Amino acid sequence: MIANKLIRSLIVATLVSAALPVVALAAPGDAAHEDRQGEKGAKGEKRFPMEAAKFRERAEERLAKVKGRLEAKLDERKVPADERAKALAKFEASAKQIRAAVERVAKDGTVTKDEAREVRELARELRQKARAEHRKNKGEGRGRGEGRGRANHDDDTL
Secondary structure, three states: OHHHHHHHHHHHHHHHHHHHHHHHHHOOOOHHHHHHHOOEOOOOOEOOOEEHHHHHHHHHHHHHHHHHHHHHHHHHOOOOHHHHHHHHHHHHHHHHHHHHHHHHHHOOOEEOHHHHHHHHHHHHHHHHHHHHHHHHHHOOOOOOOOOOOOOOOOHHHO
16 A cells, blocks of 8 residues: 555656646746747847847858858859859849848838848749859859769770
8 A cells, every 4th residue: 555655646746747847848938949930140139120130130141250250161162253253243142132131221220120131032933043043053163064084985996
């Protein structure tokens, strides 16, 4: 009888200890829940709507960071000056489109989450387009492309 009570209390204790973390995670007011929704930052402040000046600043910081990485890769691969100028010109053309989108969404003084998503999607499309064009051009030269590598043999010559 004492053993039954002991076993029952152990089972109840394990069930309660397993249920507590689940209840704590599902609490509607905790920071983890709000971060998953994307409305609040790491410190709990609201991200959107954002002031237009702050959004412009963040966009310019991001563009500068990407341009720095592009220049570093061009240096690392010792790209000739003419090709380097072409790559940077293509980047600046895309950056100009992104800046125009930033100005369009920021003209009323605030940027909503949906407006920021539009700018982010435009940047993603431009990046994918540039990568696809680079992959297409990458096949030319340096041992890639048709007619390179193993020789093509016809069946009748073997």
